[in-house]
Amino acid sequence: MNETWWKEAAVYEIYPVSFMDTNGDGKGDLRGIISKLDYLKDLGIDVIWICPIYESPGKDNGYDISDYYAINPEFGTMEDFDDLLQEAHARGMKIMMDLVLNHTSDQHPWFKESKSSTDNPKRSFYIWRKGVNGLYPNNWESYFSGSVWEMDPETDEYYMHLYSKHQPDLNWRNEEMVHELYQMIRWWLEKGVDGFRFDAIAHIVKAKGLPDADNPQHLPVVRAYQLFSNLEKVHFMLKKLNEEVLMDYDIMTVGETSGLGPEQALEYVGDQRHELNMVFQFEHMTLDSASNGTGKWESRAWTLLELKKVMSRWQTTLHNQGWNANYLGNHDQPRAVSRFGNDKQYRVQSAKMLATFMLTLEGTPYIYQGEEIGMTNAAFDQIGDYRDVETLNYYEQSHLQGKPIDQTMQAIQAKSRDNARTPMQWDDGPQAGFTTGEPWIKVNPNYTDVNVASAIKDPDSIYHYYKRMLSLRKTHKALIYGEYKLLLPLDPDLYVYTRTLEQDTILVILNFFDDTPIMEWPKTLRGMSRDLLISNYDLPPDAEGDRIELRPYEARVYRLS
Incomplete structure (x- = not known):
């Protein structure tokens, strides 16, 4: 077992334009992040992943970079970034940059x-x-x-341009261009950054000759992921990047690699591959999307059996061979509690249950800003309230295809990336304490109830539960390095598994729904003593019996001996 700091770390993702504004322009900035470092340290965060803050026209919220060596003036200056780096390091936290190597801005x-x-x-x-x-x-x-x-x-x-027309793809077959990227990456590492999240890294190599994709329906354009995603030469490029630059520094790297399973992921993150430390997998992010090729906008009901199958494959395949990056939400996905929990009657209970899930799996956990207080989808009613280019393009395409507006808006309310991009809800004051000006995108109306200030005051809040879970993970190495084993694989309501490291076994019990199922204590575990480490409910007197009635979205973590 190869122990290292980035396996034991907890990562907090910041979408800077929506995190904290200190100059009243309605957009978050680096000084805003600095002002909240103590909050993140107190929560138990080790690494802060910051979405792109480089010079950018902002056609895709910073993922269209026009100068890799400059800070976007909307966020501040390079001096501000240097202060952020110094202040984070002084608190024992690390900074991970978000870096786009597949494309630049058309203004570069x-x-x-x-x-x-x-x-x-x-x-x-x-x-x-x-x-x-x-x-x-x-x-x-x-x-x-x-x-x-x-x-x-x-x-x-x-x-x-695989993405917006304002994001032309770089040609990784040009060695001079690749060398320029190497120099830029080394420049940031010499400055002291502690790692990179490589955006769209699976797409840097396209099929030789750029052939047409199969098109049985004779459509003008078709999805061709197999011709520009996860191609074999990507691994050659990443090994070379590692050899030329990354291996000289003690950093963490995570790649955005959609469209692969855990066996393919090992080609990126296998201990002997020397490419990336971990990758973000997307299989669980597509469980609620129609499987008929219509993309993410057409939803379907997901099942717990599907989720267990996906997550268990990743947990077992990568164990002792690679490393997982675990997440339920980020800047590109709907809010986790709205998607996998219940953001109405059981918002608090289900958010705590999902936190238990993410923080007891093998792999590095990624917490997206606001998850720790249970922020929900915004679900704006008017298309004019949305800012995301992908959302606006979908609305326009749907209109041209004659789809009913209410059907289109329903899809957007469930899946738009802007659900995760509304301003961080700091308090119940004007604009949720995010800005003294007009925010670049509307604040979620529920900020008067869901905000950091009230969560900190309430000892039973989601925030304090996250603190306890993060502390628990650091206390029990079995929750970091222990082997995952799924129990009750066919139970449609309960997700139950153990994490075992040598003689230390942790049992995790999660009720993913609002019913009250009965769990028979697994026979293989009977006779072992149970030490309850954490639960999102006060336990009843009969909690130690062999038949347990779980309450809606209940989570329990036991240490067995």
């Missing part, structure tokens, strides 16, 4: 040069092609709908 100097002429030296920093018989160079569909190709009338060629 490289791209401006690249599009200036077909023979510019930086032309091949990006992916350019001529059209074919008046059509796009191929039939690939963008993640944000429409073609991945955008015509540049000045040079009469198309450039590729």
Whole structure:
């Protein structure tokens, strides 16, 4: 067993534009993060992952970088960042940057040069092609709908963008461009950052020749993930990045790699691969999406049996071979308690249950800002209240296809990325204490009830439960390195598993729904003494019997001996 600091750490993701504003412009800033470092330290956080803060036109909330070496003035200055780094380190916390290596902004100097002429030296920093018989160079569909190709009338060629047309893809076959990225990464590491989350890293290599994807329905554009996601040469590129730069520093790395299972993940994170420390998997993020190819916007009911199957595969496959990155929400996903819990009657209980789940699995836990107080989906009624480019594109496409507006809005209320991007709810004052100005996106109306100030005052709050869980994880190494074993695999309501390290066994019991199922104590565990470590309910007197009636969204963690 290879013990290391990033396996034992708890990570807190900050979406800076929505975290804390100190200058009244309605957008969060670096000084705002600095002002909340003591709050994060008190919570029990070890690593702060900050979404992109680089110079950017903001067409995709900072994931369109125009200068890798500069801080977006909306967030502050490089001096502010240096202060943040110093202040975090002084408190024993580390800073992980969010870095986009698949694409840049169309305002990046490289791209401006690249599009200036077909023979510019930086032309091949990006992916350019001529059209074919008046059509796009191929039939690939963008993640944000429409073609991945955008015509540049000045040079009469198309450039590729897997995401927005304002985010042209870099050409990783160009060694000069790759070398420039290496230099930039080393510059940040020399400054003292403690790791990177590599955005869309699975897409940096595209299929040779950029062939058309299969298109049985003869659509204008089709999903072609198999031609630009997780291709074999990605591993060559990551090994080289490790050898040339990353291995010289004691840092943590996590990759965003959609569309793979745990066996494929080991190709990225296997102990002997020397590529990444961990990857974010997306299998559990698609359980509530229709499986008919219509994408994330068409929802379906997920089942606990499906969730157990997915999570158990990742837990068992990576054990002693790689490492998991565990999460239920982030800046690209709906709020966890609205998606996997009950954000109405049982918001507090279900948020605590989900915290128990995430913090007792093998892998590094990632907490998204506001999860620790049980923030919920905003579910705005008007499309004008949304800001996310993906959401707005979906609304426009749905309108063109003649879908009913109420059906479209229902999908957006459930799945829009803006659900996670509303301002952090600090108190019950104006704009939830986030800003003295007008926020860039509306505050969730429930901030008067759901906010940090009231959570800190309430000893039974979700916030204090997170503190206890994070402390518990640090106290029991079995919750970090212990082997996961699923119990009651066919139970449709209860998720029960053990974490075992040498002679230390931890039992986790989770009721994922609002009913009251009876759990028969597993025969293999009878006769062992039970020490209740934590629960999200006060336990009744008969809690130690062999037949346990669980209450809605109940969570219990026992130490067995």
